[in-house]
Amino acid sequence: VLPVAVISKKRDGLELSEAEIRFMIDGLVDGSVPDYQISAWAMAVLLNGMSEVETACLTDAMLESGGRLARASDRPRVDKHSTGGLGDKVSLVLAPLLACCEVDVPMLSGRGLGITGGTLDKLEAYSGYRCDLTPLEIDRQLQRLGCVITGTTPDIAPADKKLYLLRDVTGTVPSIPLITASIMSKKLAATLDALVLDVKFGSGAFMQDLESARRLAGSLQATGERMGVDTRVILSDMNQPLGRMVGNACEANEAVQILQGQGPSDVRQLTLALGAELLVAIGRYQQTSLAVTALAEMIDNGAALRRYQLMIEMQGGEYKDQLPLAASSVLTSSSEGWLAGLDGQLLGQAVIELGGGRRKLGDRIDATVGLEMLVRIGDRIEHQQPLVKIFSASNATSRKAAYELLESAFSYSSEPVPPLPLIVSEGITAS
Amino acid sequence: VLPVAVISKKRDGLELSEAEIRFMIDGLVDGSVPDYQISAWAMAVLLNGMSEVETACLTDAMLESGGRLARASDRPRVDKHSTGGLGDKVSLVLAPLLACCEVDVPMLSGRGLGITGGTLDKLEAYSGYRCDLTPLEIDRQLQRLGCVITGTTPDIAPADKKLYLLRDVTGTVPSIPLITASIMSKKLAATLDALVLDVKFGSGAFMQDLESARRLAGSLQATGERMGVDTRVILSDMNQPLGRMVGNACEANEAVQILQGQGPSDVRQLTLALGAELLVAIGRYQQTSLAVTALAEMIDNGAALRRYQLMIEMQGGEYKDQLPLAASSVLTSSSEGWLAGLDGQLLGQAVIELGGGRRKLGDRIDATVGLEMLVRIGDRIEHQQPLVKIFSASNATSRKAAYELLESAFSYSSEPVPPLPLIVSEGITAS
Numbered sequence: 001v002l003p004v005a006v007i008s009k010k011r012d013g014l015e016l017s018e019a020e021i022r023f024m025i026d027g028l029v030d031g032s033v034p035d036y037q038i039s040a041w042a043m044a045v046l047l048n049g050m051s052e053v054e055t056a057c058l059t060d061a062m063l064e065s066g067g068r069l070a071r072a073s074d075r076p077r078v079d080k081h082s083t084g085g086l087g088d089k090v091s092l093v094l095a096p097l098l099a100c101c102e103v104d105v106p107m108l109s110g111r112g113l114g115i116t117g118g119t120l121d122k123l124e125a126y127s128g129y130r131c132d133l134t135p136l137e138i139d140r141q142l143q144r145l146g147c148v149i150t151g152t153t154p155d156i157a158p159a160d161k162k163l164y165l166l167r168d169v170t171g172t173v174p175s176i177p178l179i180t181a182s183i184m185s186k187k188l189a190a191t192l193d194a195l196v197l198d199v200k201f202g203s204g205a206f207m208q209d210l211e212s213a214r215r216l217a218g219s220l221q222a223t224g225e226r227m228g229v230d231t232r233v234i235l236s237d238m239n240q241p242l243g244r245m246v247g248n249a250c251e252a253n254e255a256v257q258i259l260q261g262q263g264p265s266d267v268r269q270l271t272l273a274l275g276a277e278l279l280v281a282i283g284r285y286q287q288t289s290l291a292v293t294a295l296a297e298m299i300d301n302g303a304a305l306r307r308y309q310l311m312i313e314m315q316g317g318e319y320k321d322q323l324p325l326a327a328s329s330v331l332t333s334s335s336e337g338w339l340a341g342l343d344g345q346l347l348g349q350a351v352i353e354l355g356g357g358r359r360k361l362g363d364r365i366d367a368t369v370g371l372e373m374l375v376r377i378g379d380r381i382e383h384q385q386p387l388v389k390i391f392s393a394s395n396a397t398s399r400k401a402a403y404e405l406l407e408s409a410f411s412y413s414s415e416p417v418p419p420l421p422l423i424v425s426e427g428i429t430a431s
Numbered sequence: 432v433l434p435v436a437v438i439s440k441k442r443d444g445l446e447l448s449e450a451e452i453r454f455m456i457d458g459l460v461d462g463s464v465p466d467y468q469i470s471a472w473a474m475a476v477l478l479n480g481m482s483e484v485e486t487a488c489l490t491d492a493m494l495e496s497g498g499r500l501a502r503a504s505d506r507p508r509v510d511k512h513s514t515g516g517l518g519d520k521v522s523l524v525l526a527p528l529l530a531c532c533e534v535d536v537p538m539l540s541g542r543g544l545g546i547t548g549g550t551l552d553k554l555e556a557y558s559g560y561r562c563d564l565t566p567l568e569i570d571r572q573l574q575r576l577g578c579v580i581t582g583t584t585p586d587i588a589p590a591d592k593k594l595y596l597l598r599d600v601t602g603t604v605p606s607i608p609l610i611t612a613s614i615m616s617k618k619l620a621a622t623l624d625a626l627v628l629d630v631k632f633g634s635g636a637f638m639q640d641l642e643s644a645r646r647l648a649g650s651l652q653a654t655g656e657r658m659g660v661d662t663r664v665i666l667s668d669m670n671q672p673l674g675r676m677v678g679n680a681c682e683a684n685e686a687v688q689i690l691q692g693q694g695p696s697d698v699r700q701l702t703l704a705l706g707a708e709l710l711v712a713i714g715r716y717q718q719t720s721l722a723v724t725a726l727a728e729m730i731d732n733g734a735a736l737r738r739y740q741l742m743i744e745m746q747g748g749e750y751k752d753q754l755p756l757a758a759s760s761v762l763t764s765s766s767e768g769w770l771a772g773l774d775g776q777l778l779g780q781a782v783i784e785l786g787g788g789r790r791k792l793g794d795r796i797d798a799t800v801g802l803e804m805l806v807r808i809g810d811r812i813e814h815q816q817p818l819v820k821i822f823s824a825s826n827a828t829s830r831k832a833a834y835e836l837l838e839s840a841f842s843y844s845s846e847p848v849p850p851l852p853l854i855v856s857e858g859i860t861a862s
Contacts, residue, residue, distance in 0.1 A: 004600050004602050007602035008602035035466070035467040036465075036466035036470040036600075039474075040470040040473065040603060041474075041602075042471065043474035043475050043478075044602070047442065047474075168435075169435050169467070170438060171438035171472075172442075
């Protein structure tokens with residue numbers, strides 16, 4: 001096999017064999033196929049696509065480039081992955097909640113980059129929280145607690161790490177097969193029985209429209225099923241932040257409110273829906289509604305919150321019911337009407353301006369800054385009505401830039417606007 | 432401008448600005464845009480195409496990456512380029528022939544790679560022939576003789592040299608805009624008044640079908656015209672070798688036969704047609720037929736052959752009317768019928784097996800080996816009829832491999848097959 005032959009075959013729209021895909025990925029990892037061939041191939045994949053079989057082969061080759069986590073117990077082993085959006089703190093609630101239901105949740109998460117926050121950054125708002133657990137530490141914590149949220153270990157899918165760095169600078173990120181293989185190779189390395197995917201669409205999501213989100217969801221699910229893991233998908237709205245809080249400590253605090261049986265209903269609803277899919281997938285319940293009830297009980301009896309606190313502490317963090325936030329001010333409306341749209345890109349950029357997100361990998365972030373959304377799409381907005389509370393520790397220039405971004409993020413209609421449904425498509429199972 | 436933004440724009444099918452194209456080419460040359468970004472961009476260009484304006488900008492950026500040859504005299508300055516094929520020795524005849532008509536022909540040529548022979552390799556069959564003339568030597572020879580055939584100087588379009596090496600290993604060769612810019616940036620660096628392009632199609636050509644050849648021809652011509660050079664195109668058949676001889680000394684000998692007023696009529700016809708286009712383009716004649724007559728006269732009176740001999744000698748070569756060839760044997764037909772097809776790829780591979788072509792840049796070639804085609808498509812072939820004379824100095828294994836390739840290159844029909852027209856489309860001018 002010659003790299004140029006594999007590139008040319010994909011360029012010509014043909015299907016690659018498993019051996020050809022493995023050759024490229026192995027060559028990427030051992031350096032025998034240089035970056036300039038990988039990037040040309042990635043562009044051909046982006047523009048000409050991959051079949052389900054090819055995508056599964058790519059995922060498998062990337063998974064096999066590294067190791068897998070060992071099973072820690074004979075409990076079922078499940079995980080959730082979200083394609084990312086503003087205010088998405090579901091992982092913080094869901095991992096301890098599921099652990100209360102006698103399943104193991106080995107959640108390997110990432111950091112925020114661009115407008116999307118990162119679960120690890122939110123947990124690091126607890127002073128001392130460690131995201132660099134070794135496979136052995138992950139194993140021990142799962143045995144004792146049933147849940148862990150930590151960074152991927154260096155041994156997990158090294159091919160994905162190299163390929164992602166290259167895709168990021170060669171315009172080859174927005175490819176459904178490449179995204180699928182990137183997500184699934186890392187998730188499946190955790191040795192799962194079931195996986196639920198929260199695929200988000202809308203102005204604050206990677207996939208801006210429902211149709212693209214559906215295509216990605218189909219690809220993720222088909223790949224999971226081909227690789228022998230019961231894989232479920234929920235499509236959820238990201239045309240406005242999930243919950244009220246956006247920012248790291250802000251979101252950790254809101255997660256605790258949810259675990260206390262309080263907080264905004266959309267976060268609770270989505271968390272329960274995602275968890276219920278997993279409990280049905282492993283056969284714990286036949287009906288989603290029963291699974292939802294069981295999960296809600298673990299919130300309402302305080303078990304999930306206790307498990308969350310234990311997880312924070314076992315990973316070295318200093319738990320607080322509510323973490324301190326930066327000083328706040330309020331942006332009020334200069335128009336009136338029905339709130340018709342919230343530009344998620346602008347909201348996310350405002351958080352970055354405040355110091356709560358990263359422009360590039362390695363940027364430091366300030367956990368105490370963020371936003372509290374005071375209105376939702378469909379609300380009637382009066383002149384001078386408070387729209388968003390801004391927690392800001394940054395200098396005047398950045399704060400001014402953030403305010404300007406926020407002001408332009410809101411759009412109004414003179415006609416009533418219906419509220420947006422949160423979950424568009426629930427419980428998609430294998431075709 | 433960020434490279435990833437330019438790549439993404441082309442990936443999304445948008446038109447690049449002149450500044451964006453120049454940014455990529457300048458970055459390629461000075462190393463500020465790394466190879467992995469250039470190759471992803473080249474793949475996006477290949478798959479999403481370029482407009483005429485973009486292609487002209489790319490050509491200009493590549494041309495401007497180096498220097499140009501200076502005018503040597505106030506005579507009109509013309510050149511011919513062929514997209515390459517088997518047995519194409521037209522340049523050897525045409526350059527001295529046009530020089531006899533008081534025009535300067537600064538022909539910067541290449542070496543053979545793959546199945547296509549190279550003009551420089553054919554001329555190096557004359558012992559001592561130099562293909563590395565400096566710009567000053569080119570200038571002097573043009574002043575004295577009106578023609579030169581040498582390699583491109585290091586200063587000509589360095590962007591093309593770097594880009595071609597990268598395209599060759601990343602599956603990004605067969606792109607009409609990239610081919611166009613590669614050809615035209617080098618040709619136009621010779622500072623021309625008129626250029627004629629021989630775009631070949633068929634089994635022995637780079638463009639296998641007429642439609643692709645037409646598209647390439649249109650792109651080449653539009654680019655030449657946009658850059659202010661009168662550019663003409665002829666589409667010619669390459670479903671069988673041009674003339675009878677294929678191989679380096681073989682073709683040099685056949686070129687001399689043409690210059691002696693002998694040799695196969697197709698070589699003479701195509702040479703005269705290409706030359707006539709140029710003489711009409713510079714306004715020397717209004718009618719192609721008059722230009723053809725004038726050129727034929729320069730062959731028939733011996734002037735062109737004398738000019739050829741002078742050119743060989745001025746470039747250090749030892750002229751011979753007929754160069755020695757390797758020992759020959761003959762392949763005869765094992766079938767009968769009308770000759771319906773000749774697989775140019777197999778014929779070309781047979782020449783490589785004999786040692787007359789290169790598998791990779793830098794391979795040594797044997798000038799004395801080659802083929803003499805004894806039949807043409809449409810001929811009635813009897814059992815055991817001689818098909819091709821093989822000049823071979825190679826070992827038995829290679830010779831056997833060459834024979835096998837040759838045998839499978841011939842295909843027959845039980846019905847009569849019409850001969851192929853040589854020139855399909857003559858004298859295409861700017862749309």
